[in-house]
Amino acid sequence: MRLPLGVCLLSLVTVPAVASDFTLNWPVDCSLGETCHIQQYVDHDPSPGARDYQCRPLSYSGHKGTDIALPYLSDMQEGVAVLAAAPGVVQGLRDVMPDVYSTEENAAALQGRECGNGVVLGHEGGWETQYCHMRQGSIRVEKGQRVAAGTPLGEVGLSGRTQFPHLHLSLRHNGQVVDPFAPLGPEACPAGTDAIAEVTVTNSLWADPIPYQPGGFLGTGFSTHVPEFQAIKSGTAGSQRLTTESPALVFWAYAFGGQKGDRIRLSISGPRGEFSVHEITLERNQAQFFRASGKRLRRESWDYGRYIGLAVLLRGEEEIDRIEQEIHLR
Structure with a gap:
């Protein structure tokens, strides 16, 4: 059946949640x-x-x-379960839409079905959860079925209006959108600062605390050339085998939550020490992005041995995240 998407997509968060002991469990079988x-x-x-x-x-x-995303399309293809965040009854579901990236060409076909495949659960006290963008053919529940918290509903997918495999979890109370991280809204927003210190929130609806990450790395890899972004998102960009005779060594880093002015520092170290350092500044906010840097082979071969790529994400003077990748050239 068609899911009730209108409220989810068009209404504003205008009414705070009433006091309640309603809580949510983590809805995806991932870490x-x-x-x-x-x-x-x-x-x-x-x-x-x-x-x-x-x-x-x-x-x-x-x-x-709340969009809970998988790093790569290959992760989705392995199967990642979507779980009921709270006990409830299945009010509606859909499981017929293909897992494809949304484009200008298929925008008309997605009109009114932006959620893709999914499930709506009704809970006591006027609460409702909606699970969107699920994998076609994965839905495991039926309308009217009562489920416990943690019951598998299906799998994370790429259906509907989306550019990456993820679960979009919506929470509503008496028809009004609620943010489970801050049902009463942010308690205070500091003015004129880009610091990354967390804003204190004391009214979360999550059963277990969920840390906030203001951006970070999703993966890295080495290649002989700058890969296409689609290859990185699919999980195939790091499959190339490199040797001492490779024509170039390119190190790339894939990240999320980039903000204008962020700096990505990429470096490569080999048996003779560090030989490639490049710092790149983001010119705009980017939900997902990658940057790459490296060197061409200028002599007969690369040195035999271990090479380490290091990526650091900087926001102002704060280090948001860092990640390393190691390869051995033979």
Whole structure:
């Protein structure tokens, strides 16, 4: 059946949640910060801008849910379960839409079905959760079925209006959108600062605390050339075998939550020490992005041995994240 998407996509977060002991469990069978990440949060900014519950731009204008993303398309293809966040009853579902990237060409076909495949659960006290962009053919529940928290509903997918495999989790109370991280909204937003210190929130609806990450790396790899972004997102960019005779050594880093002015420092070290350092400044906010740097082979061969690529994400003077990749050339 068709899911009730209108409220999810068009209404604003205007009414705070009432006091309740309703709580949510983590809805994806993944390890946050390792095999998945939160790409976007509920937008708390009523203007055309965007602001998440930490007063930062890890959202987009009018976004009504929490996007829990997988790093690569290959992760989705292996199968990652979506779990009921709370006990409830299946009110609606859809499982017929293909897992494809949304484009201008298929925009008309997605009109009114932006959620893709998914499930809607009703809970006691006027609460409702909606699970979007699930994998075609993966839905495991039926309308009217009662489920416990943690019950597998299906799998993370790429259906509907999306550019990356993820679960969009919407929470509503009596029809109004609620941010489970801050149901009453941010308690205070510091003015005129880009510091990454967290805003204190004491009214989260999550059963277990969920740390906030203001951006970070999703993966890295080496190649003989700068890969296509689509190859990185699919998980195939790091499959190339490199040798001492490779024509170039290129190190790339894939990240999320980039903000204008962020700096990505890429370096490569080999048996003779560091030989490539490149720092790149982001010119605009980017939900997902990659940067690459390296050297061409200028002599007969590369040195035999271990090479380490290091990527560091800097915001002002703060280090947001760092990641290393090691390869051995033979």
